[in-house]
Amino acid sequence: MITAVDHVQLAAPPGSQDALRAYYVDVLGMTEIPKPPVLAARGGCWFQAGAAQLHLGIEPDFRAAKKAHPGLRVRDIEAYAARLLAHHAAVSWDDGLPGHRRFYSEDPVGNRLEFLEPLPEPGPSG
Template identity: 60%
Template structure:
């Protein structure tokens, strides 16, 4: 039996998730994440702003969008976004022309998938109430 030493570090949460976008797609991202989802755009530090892309915050969650010349949408890899009011969000997305695909295979959560205008996959989850 081996003895494992306790690490001298700990994980304290997720600062942000980054998704790729093609050059010049910032306005599409702003329309979806800022307009439809209602997230707040953050000012990027000047040295990073020169690279293009944009950053958004909703609650404690940050999504960063970085420009990638050889862009390929994340069709399988995705951020899993914990939310409150999943039915209201699904309705809002549907009314905004965004397809919502429900999936009931994640125990303890209600969830659906949607794609942003560039084809990046997003997972929205809400814990089921416990009695």
């Protein structure tokens, strides 16, 4: 039985690792984690924040994912959006998911990323 998502892999073009590191570490605040040596030879880089892992693999005929995307849950979404904007990353708010605040952005190679935070549960009325 499936118990959790271990990681999400996104593709990236050759030569993009430095830009990806700058974005995922400096802008998003993730930590780069080492790839096993046999996989490191293929290029790319892996990042983690809490239990969430994103793996960026090198793809010679890369095309950015414009629809497919990871959904990353964040705390204090307004401050997180401000962090991205301060690093000149685009933030596109979307109110289409009931019970959540969310926005979309793109990494430096154009992969779509969703950031979301559940709204607080309404308290008892009266």
